[in-house]
């Protein structure tokens with residue numbers, strides 16, 4: 326088949342590499358390769374990423390920048406040290422550009438309408454913008470701001486996060502090696518700029534870049550339709566983002582795999598069902614986070630949302646790159662009400 330993919334971010338590029346094994350693929354990307362920005366903290370889980378990239382014959386180890394041992398969750402009065410199981414940072418920009426080199430990409434093309442695209446099938450991989458699919462009636466997203474900072478003496482040597490009350494976002498510090506770090510914050514209540522500025526002014530460092538954009542946390546259960554005519558959405562365009570963490574790299578690549586498999590089996594009519602089934606734990610996690618954000622969470626009636634989210638992560642520790650312990654969760658929950 327001839328497939329046009331709008332958006333050459335991590336998900337569109339990965340999908341193009343999967344599809345190019347048996348289809349004719351063309352990616353349209355609005356950025357240029359020189360100025361290409363992969364807006365993200367570049368954090369992921371080593372094991373899952375390695376598996377996903379093996380499918381397109383790429384060695385993830387070549388892109389890894391820092392492998393964490395522990396993540397400090399700063400709760401204010403106390404801190405929780407979460408042992409890590411593969412949480413790492415990687416050079417996402419270089420990986421995307423390497424994925425581009427193996428396929429046909431047209432740069433500097435801003436896609437606006439599906440009608441103008443060539444091919445039998447089009448894919449919306451434009452992330453938050455979702456330019457080719459119908460606008461969502463209800464969309465939930467977290468505004469963010471992130472700095473790339475160079476430290477002569479890094480203030481923290483491993484992953485660090487500080488959740489914001491009432492679990493409406495968090496500040497992050499993700500080491501990138503060689504004294505560099507992505508320091509950012511996102512908050513539903515828009516206090517992220519202030520929180521980030523406070524952190525950056527307390528620790529001496531040189532700010533090399535400033536980026537920011539919203540992250541969609543509306544899960545696939547609520548981003549229907551996932552297709553419209555011959556256009557199918559993958560990645561953040563259809564809400565493939567884990568709402569508790571705002572983590573969209575692995576979920577987006579998983580959505581690309583689902584699309585690829587169904588296309589090869591000529592079963593694309595099952596895409597919506599497959600997507601919602603795969604991401605059903607995300608719907609539960611979203612309901613938990615939404616209740617926390619709205620300050621509607623009630624300990625007894627809503628306990629299934631908390632336990633369901635905990636269990637999902639506990640059963641997928643390698644996938645999330647961290648050890649999930651009940652006592653850590655209870656400390657966070659107790660601190661944040």
Ligand SMILES: Cc1cc2nc3c(=O)[nH]c(=O)nc-3n(C[C@H](O)[C@H](O)[C@H](O)COP(=O)(O)OP(=O)(O)OC[C@H]3O[C@@H](n4cnc5c(N)ncnc54)[C@H](O)[C@@H]3O)c2cc1C
Pocket residue numbers: 331332333334335336337353354355356364365366367368369434435436437450451452453454456469470471509537538539540559560561562565566571572573574575577
């Ligand atoms: C500050 C921040 C930090 C984050 N940190 C992490 C993290 O550490 N780990 C993690 O897993 N997730 C993180 N995320 C989420 C993650 O970055 C995204 O969910 C993921 O990149 C989504 O991938 P995507 O390819 O679907 O969309 P995107 O990465 O947004 O890529 C979309 C691509 O489409 C292009 N495009 C957009 N509109 C058009 C158009 N009209 N025409 C042509 N091209 C277009 C864009 O230029 C871009 O290249 C973070 C997000 C933010 C904002």
